[in-house]
Amino acid sequence: MDYTLYVDESYYDGSKYIVMAGFGIPQSSWGKLNEDINSLKLKYFNTSEMNLKLVRRWKSDPKKYWANLNDAKHHEFNDEFYKLICTTNNVVIASLINKEKITIKNKKALFDLAYSFILQRYQYFLSEKGFFGNVIMDSSEANDEIKNL
Numbered sequence: 001m002d003y004t005l006y007v008d009e010s011y012y013d014g015s016k017y018i019v020m021a022g023f024g025i026p027q028s029s030w031g032k033l034n035e036d037i038n039s040l041k042l043k044y045f046n047t048s049e050m051n052l053k054l055v056r057r058w059k060s061d062p063k064k065y066w067a068n069l070n071d072a073k074h075h076e077f078n079d080e081f082y083k084l085i086c087t088t089n090n091v092v093i094a095s096l097i098n099k100e101k102i103t104i105k106n107k108k109a110l111f112d113l114a115y116s117f118i119l120q121r122y123q124y125f126l127s128e129k130g131f132f133g134n135v136i137m138d139s140s141e142a143n144d145e146i147k148n149l
Contacts, residue, residue: 002027003133005093005122008053009111016100020114022122024091024133036084044069044077093121 003024010019025033038048045065054061061067069077095117097110104110119135126133 001129001131003091003126003131004030005091005118005133005135006138007115007118007135008138009114011107011111016098018097018099018110018114019094020111020118021092021094022118022135023085024093024122024125026089029087029089033084037081040077040080040084044073091125093118093125 004027005022005024007020007022010021037052041048041050045068047065050063050065054063054065066074095114097114099105099110102110102113104113115137122133122135125131
C-alpha cells in the first residue's frame, strides 16, 4: 500500500510552540475521501471551494463561510469532518517543539527540526508496514523562509 503524507505547520510569533503535523492517507483512499469532504463542504457551506485551512481557523474566516453556522452546526460539521478523516487506514504524525526549551532560535532551523521528526516517524511507519510513501508539504504564505525546506 502506498501512502501520501500531507504536512503543514502552525506557527505564531507569540507562541512558545511550533507544531507540525502530517496526515497520511493511502493513495487508494484519496479520491473517495476528497469526494466525501467536498460533499460535506457543500452541505454546510454551499461550496466545495472552501480551503480546509479554514476548518482550524474558523475564527479568522475572511470569506465568512462560518458566519452562517451556529454553534450546534459548527460542532455537527466538525463531528462529520473528523469522522471522515479518522479511519483506521489514515495516520497522523505530529511534532511539537517548545521554543523556550531549545537552544535553536533560528525559525528555519526549528522548522527543519520539526520536519525531520515528522519524516523520521513516517519512515518508521512505512518500513514497519512494508509500504511506500511520498510527502507533500504545504508552504506557508506567512513564513516565506520555510518554502525552501
